[in-house]
Amino acid sequence: MRVKTDNLDARTDLAVHGVRWDAPVRRSKGAGPSDDGHLVVDGANAALPLNPDSPYTLRDGRVYKGRIDLGLTVEPVSRPKFYDLTTADGVPYRKIALLHGRDVLATTVVQTCIRYAEDQRCRFCTIEESLKAGDTVAAKTPAQLAEVAEAAVRLDGVRQMVMTTGTTAGPDRGARHLVRCVKAVLDAVPGLPVQVQIEPPGELSVIADLRAVGATSIGIHVESLDDEVRRRWMPGKGSVPLAEYEAAWDEAVRVFGRNKVSTYLLIGLGEDPDELVDGAARLIERGVYPFVVPMRPMAGTLARRDGVPGPRASLVRDVSERVAKLLREADMRGADQEAGCAACGACGVLSAAGA
Ligand code: SF4
Incomplete structure (x- = not known):
């Protein structure tokens, strides 16, 4: 099911709760915010916490909350x-x-x-x-x-x-x-x-x-x-x-x-x-x-x-x-x-x- 979301609400939720995802480009620890995976959400860089308990998952280039497609495109950053x-x-x-x-x-x-x-x-x-x-x-x-x-x-x-x-x-x-x-x-x-x-x-x-x-x-x-x-x-x-x-x-x-x-x-x-x-x-x-x-x-x-x-x-x-x-x-x-x-x-x- 696809729903029209408030983009900023969804982006904020993702920044706080992160995603359940096996990221190809990630930082586990270090200076500054880390423990995150790197991707491009709706065309912009996003470094999101990798959280096995997050309600958000990524599938077929989209962000899902359960079975709901949030209407955001997502592209994983490939290993350089x-x-x-x-x-x-x-x-x-x-x-x-x-x-x-x-x-x-x-x-x-x-x-x-x-x-x-x-x-x-x-x-x-x-x-x-x-x-x-x-x-x-x-x-x-x-x-x-x-x-x-x-x-x-x-x-x-x-x-x-x-x-x-x-x-x-x-x-x-x-x-x-x-x-x-x-x-x-x-x-x-x-x-x-x-x-x-x-x-x-x-x-x-x-x-x-x-x-x-x-x-x-x-x-x-x-x-x-x-x-x-x-x-x-x-x-x-x-x-x-x-x-x-x-x-x-x-x-x-x-x-x-x-x-x-x-x-x-x-x-x-x-x-x-x-x-x-x-x-x-x-x-x-x-x-x-x-x-x-x-x-x-x-x-x-x-x-x-x-x-x-x-x-x-x-x-x-x-x-x-x-x-x-x-x-x-x-x-x-x-x-x-x-x-x-x-x-x-x-x-x-x-x-x-x-x-
Ligand atoms: S991902 Fe971007 S905003 Fe975050 S620490 Fe790196 S350069 Fe800074």
Whole structure:
């Protein structure tokens, strides 16, 4: 039976409840949202949690809830050819970078984090779990990343790259290594849009260095603007004062430009939704794109261990719709960032909501 659905309702439900599906391209653990399968829903990238208890299944290029066809087309992302290759120094490419959606290459250049002790780590993060599972290597060299990026563009039509990093102990918090990585990748693949993701660095000058080597856009991810929520969910990272984020965002907007800077805001950390939307409005005024996404209590997180549920789909829809409206009014579209999570959009529903 086919029913006409509200597309945004269905997309939100899928983002929260995921799908029952054996995905050919998936991430099991790692930095950021993961434990998901990658597909294209109604023409847009979608990274959906793989959930054996989900009411949603995929069949014949459609999404079903039980026997009901929701009226959404779906296309699985195929396993890319570059996954079968190995670097000159003997590391499978798949351990260096992964395909996200149909055309995003993503890597965590340093897979460890100084904040990963149990009493410090972000309760939604599993950055070191993929390392423990042997799915990746602790540090990727600029040469390895250049080799993999060149192949992924040539063989699999990758159109943008995201480089994130675990926080390191130096004052740059990992940003200097990203400078070397971006330079090597762009020497190998000139013109590839690359987004870098960093914590506010102690030395703000590294932001200009990232731009100077050719990064297109930058994510400086705060996850919440509520200090009480930050202390509860991110004891380590939450100790960085919001003033440091504000200084880093402002410098990034100065160097990269308006709407080339983004931050994650997570829905489902217990923050008042009106305050979350007000905070998003303040970010937009600064020129920073607030990428609002549902918190995923993925396997391996402290949230999952402690039985914390993900947010209700109705809350995700409400916040995403309100933030999408603010973004449209400010003429800030994720796609205009060219590279990065806001440009990809797969982990949230902002693009389905028109931003
Ligand atoms: S939104 Fe970001 S983390 Fe999610 S699939 Fe896209 S690039 Fe990857």
